[in-house]
Amino acid sequence: MKKQMNYIDSVHRDGRIWNIFVMIMMLAFPVAAGLIFQAGPDWHGFAMGLVATAPMYWAVAVVETITYVPMLGAGGSYLSFVTGNISNLKLPVALNALEQADVKASSEEGEVISTIAIAVSSIVTTIIIILGVVLIRPLTPVLNAPVLAPCFAQMLPALFGALGVVFISKNVKIAVAPLILMLVLFIAVPALNASTVGIMVPVGVLFTLGMSRLMYRKGML
Numbered sequence: 001m002k003k004q005m006n007y008i009d010s011v012h013r014d015g016r017i018w019n020i021f022v023m024i025m026m027l028a029f030p031v032a033a034g035l036i037f038q039a040g041p042d043w044h045g046f047a048m049g050l051v052a053t054a055p056m057y058w059a060v061a062v063v064e065t066i067t068y069v070p071m072l073g074a075g076g077s078y079l080s081f082v083t084g085n086i087s088n089l090k091l092p093v094a095l096n097a098l099e100q101a102d103v104k105a106s107s108e109e110g111e112v113i114s115t116i117a118i119a120v121s122s123i124v125t126t127i128i129i130i131l132g133v134v135l136i137r138p139l140t141p142v143l144n145a146p147v148l149a150p151c152f153a154q155m156l157p158a159l160f161g162a163l164g165v166v167f168i169s170k171n172v173k174i175a176v177a178p179l180i181l182m183l184v185l186f187i188a189v190p191a192l193n194a195s196t197v198g199i200m201v202p203v204g205v206l207f208t209l210g211m212s213r214l215m216y217r218k219g220m221l
Contacts, residue, residue: 007108008074011115015078022082056199063202071095073105075115083122087201092163093121173221177211178204 034040068086069077072094080090094105097117103110142148168175182204186192192200215221 011075060199067202067205071105073111073114075111076118079118090118093117174212178208
């Protein structure tokens with residue numbers, strides 16, 4: 001008798017299939033454009049750029065996989081790594097949904113809830129992007145109004161500030177160490193900017209885990 005596949009096994013099967021399919025689709029356009037217009041890449045420049053950037057992205061990929069998968073669950077991780085915006089969108093959405101449902105990401109219920117939350121977030125994001133593309137022309141004069149410039153400048157700080165208050169207030173002791181680390185790093189090293197978020201988030205998570213473990217062994221938690 002054929003063994004019935006459980007939920008987690010089906011998630012990994014479908015996740016691998018769809019991730020490979022999406023990867024092929026992402027590569028299909030540049031390959032098709034190159035073939036149609038007979039315009040190949042500069043392979044020397046491509047190799048130089050790959051050598052300069054690939055090691056960093058390999059390291060980030062390993063760290064992000066170790067960091068995010070336990071928090072997002074298997075299904076949520078497959079979906080997040082395809083749709084992107086993990087640290088500033090998918091991760092907060094999934095954690096909030098898990099908290100509201102009072103379940104852990106490692107449980108089967110958490111797997112389902114995390115995946116649904118991330119899927120809904122991806123759909124909403126896609127709809128907003130479509131509306132933005134359709135409405136960008138008529139709304140451009142309004143959005144470029146000088147009176148709105150301060151609002152757009154503070155949008156991201158307001159978003160992350162609100163998220164920070166929610167998570168920091170849950171356990172102030174754990175939050176102090178990574179908060180001080182990031183403040184010192186970003187003040188002392190101005191080169192660390194928005195483009196380094198993909199690296200600094202996993203670094204902050206690993207540092208927080210280490211400090212939490214140390215504080216737990218010292219009886220501070």
